[in-house]
Amino acid sequence: MSRTLFTALRLRTALRAICACVALVAAVPGRPALAQDKDVESIEQFLERKARWNELIGADFRVEGRLAVINPPQLRFKRCELEFRMAPELPALPRSTIVAEVRGGLALEDGKLYFKVTEAKARGNDLATLAAQRTRIDTSRAEDWHRLADWAASRGAFYQDPELVNKAAEFHELGLMTEYRKLRGDDRDGLLELAKRAGQFGAEDTVAWRFIHEACRLDFAKLRREARPDDSVLVNRILRMLPGANDPLKPEDAELRRTYLADPQTTYVAADAAVRKKLHRALYAQVLLARIERDAIPSGRNGDAIATRILQQLPELDDVAAEYRRREVDYLSSRVTQLTRDELTKLATRFQVQQRGDDGRRVQQEWLKAQEAARRAEGPRGLMELGDDYIAMLNDERTAAALYQEAYDKNPQAPEPADWFQSRDYVLTNGHWTPQSEAPVEPESRVDLAIREGRVLTGMTGREVRAALGNRPSSVVRQAAKGGVSELWIYRPQAMVVELTRTGSDADAKVKRTYSLAEQ
Incomplete structure (x- = not known):
C-alpha cells in the first residue's frame, strides 16, 4: 500500500470516529439519570438509538443495566438482544451480579453487530442505588426529589418493576410535599396545580385529594365571607x-363528621383513603x-321548608332537619293566638310527631283561653262551641261543663245544654248540673225510714202503706164519714187494720190510725 493511500485511510477512519462521537453526544436522549451516571447511559437509552448503531461503530460507550446472562466471555442485558463480548484479558463478573456497567464500543463480525467490552464492573442493585442517591440529595429542593423519582419511574417501567414504580410515587409525593410547604397559606391555585401534577406523576390518589381538599376549604372560607x-x-x-362526596354518610359516621367539622384539616390529614372519602x-x-341555610328566616318561620330541602339533598342530616322543624313549631307557638283552628290542629300534630306532647297541650290551652272573650260575646251558642273544642282538643270535660253551665244559666229553657249534661249522666240540683256520682245525698226522711223498716206511720199515703x-x-172496707170517705185496709197476715181517711180536698187517702185485727 502506498504511503499516500495509507494516509488517506487513516484520515478517513479518524473522521469517521469524530463524526460518531459528535453523533453520540448530539443523540443522547433526555432520559432521567442519576448524578453518578453523568457519563453512563442505561440500556434503555442505548436501545433508543438502535436505528443508528451502524453509524456509531467505533464510538466509545459506557452502558449500565440489569444482567440477564453471565456466560464468559458473553454478557447479555435484560431487554436487550445485542451480544456483549468481553475482551479475553478481562476478569469475569461474579455470577451474583445483578447490575453491571460496561465500557466499549459497537463492532461488526461477519456482518453482525456486537458490543466489544473493554471494561466491566458490578454495581449495586437498583433499590440500593436509589437509597444511596437519596442520602446525597438536598431534601429541601423539590426538583431533587422529582429527579430521583423520574429515574425510578423510568427504570421501573422499563424493567416492569413494581417496587421501583412505588418508590417513584413515594419520591414524587415527597417532592410535592416539599413544594406544598413553600406555598402561601391562601394559594388555592398552587394547591390545584400540585394536585394536577400529582396525577401526572402517578402518585397515590390521596396525595392529589389532600391538595384538592385544602383548595376547596379555602374557597369555602372565602365564600362564607x-x-x-x-x-x-x-x-x-x-x-x-x-370521590365519595355524593355518597350519604351512615348513622355510625356522625361522630366522624362532628370531629371533622371541629378541625377539618387535622382530621383530613390523619385519615386513610377510605375515611377521606367519607x-x-x-x-x-x-x-x-x-347554601340551604342562607334561605332560612331567622325567626324560624320557614323551618319546615328548610328541613324538607335538607332531607332531600342531605338525608344523613336528619338531626339538623329536625332542629329546623322545631324552630318553625316554636315560631308558631309564639303567635298561637293568631292561628286559625286548622292551623292550631296541625301545630299540635307536629308537637306530637316531635314527641313534645306537653308543649302541644300547652299551646292548645293558650289558644282556647284566648277564644273565651269572643265566644262569650256570641252568647250560649259560642260558649257551647268552645266547650266542644275543649273536649275535642284536650278531652277536658270539666272546663267544657263549666262553659255549658254558663250557657244554661243564660238560657235555662234552651234544650241543648240540658241534653249535653243528661247524655253525660249529670243531674240538676238547685239549678246546677253535677255529675251523678258527685251529686249531694239528701238525708233519709222519717217516712222513707219507716217504709224501709216495714212500719206504717200516721199520715202515710196508701201508696206508702203498700x-x-x-x-x-x-x-178493704169503705164507708162514708163526716166530710169524706173512710177506708179500712185489713192485712190478715200481719193481723193489722189500717184506717185511712180522705176528705174532698185530699188527692190521696192518708193513714188516720192502725190497730190489730183482734181489736176489730
Whole structure:
C-alpha cells in the first residue's frame, strides 16, 4: 500500500470516529439519570438509538443495566438482544451480579453487530442505588426529589418493576410535599396545580385529594365571607374531584363528621383513603348545608321548608332537619293566638310527631283561653262551641261543663245544654248540673225510714202503706164519714187494720190510725 493511500485511510477512519462521537453526544436522549451516571447511559437509552448503531461503530460507550446472562466471555442485558463480548484479558463478573456497567464500543463480525467490552464492573442493585442517591440529595429542593423519582419511574417501567414504580410515587409525593410547604397559606391555585401534577406523576390518589381538599376549604372560607356567594363552581369541583362526596354518610359516621367539622384539616390529614372519602362527603354536606341555610328566616318561620330541602339533598342530616322543624313549631307557638283552628290542629300534630306532647297541650290551652272573650260575646251558642273544642282538643270535660253551665244559666229553657249534661249522666240540683256520682245525698226522711223498716206511720199515703207492708191489703172496707170517705185496709197476715181517711180536698187517702185485727 502506498504511503499516500495509507494516509488517506487513516484520515478517513479518524473522521469517521469524530463524526460518531459528535453523533453520540448530539443523540443522547433526555432520559432521567442519576448524578453518578453523568457519563453512563442505561440500556434503555442505548436501545433508543438502535436505528443508528451502524453509524456509531467505533464510538466509545459506557452502558449500565440489569444482567440477564453471565456466560464468559458473553454478557447479555435484560431487554436487550445485542451480544456483549468481553475482551479475553478481562476478569469475569461474579455470577451474583445483578447490575453491571460496561465500557466499549459497537463492532461488526461477519456482518453482525456486537458490543466489544473493554471494561466491566458490578454495581449495586437498583433499590440500593436509589437509597444511596437519596442520602446525597438536598431534601429541601423539590426538583431533587422529582429527579430521583423520574429515574425510578423510568427504570421501573422499563424493567416492569413494581417496587421501583412505588418508590417513584413515594419520591414524587415527597417532592410535592416539599413544594406544598413553600406555598402561601391562601394559594388555592398552587394547591390545584400540585394536585394536577400529582396525577401526572402517578402518585397515590390521596396525595392529589389532600391538595384538592385544602383548595376547596379555602374557597369555602372565602365564600362564607361574601354577601351573595355563588358556590356552584366549588360544589361541582367537590363532586368531580373528590370521590365519595355524593355518597350519604351512615348513622355510625356522625361522630366522624362532628370531629371533622371541629378541625377539618387535622382530621383530613390523619385519615386513610377510605375515611377521606367519607370526609369528602362531610365537606360537600357542609357546603350544601350552608347554601340551604342562607334561605332560612331567622325567626324560624320557614323551618319546615328548610328541613324538607335538607332531607332531600342531605338525608344523613336528619338531626339538623329536625332542629329546623322545631324552630318553625316554636315560631308558631309564639303567635298561637293568631292561628286559625286548622292551623292550631296541625301545630299540635307536629308537637306530637316531635314527641313534645306537653308543649302541644300547652299551646292548645293558650289558644282556647284566648277564644273565651269572643265566644262569650256570641252568647250560649259560642260558649257551647268552645266547650266542644275543649273536649275535642284536650278531652277536658270539666272546663267544657263549666262553659255549658254558663250557657244554661243564660238560657235555662234552651234544650241543648240540658241534653249535653243528661247524655253525660249529670243531674240538676238547685239549678246546677253535677255529675251523678258527685251529686249531694239528701238525708233519709222519717217516712222513707219507716217504709224501709216495714212500719206504717200516721199520715202515710196508701201508696206508702203498700210500700211499707210489701203488698195489697187482704180486704178493704169503705164507708162514708163526716166530710169524706173512710177506708179500712185489713192485712190478715200481719193481723193489722189500717184506717185511712180522705176528705174532698185530699188527692190521696192518708193513714188516720192502725190497730190489730183482734181489736176489730
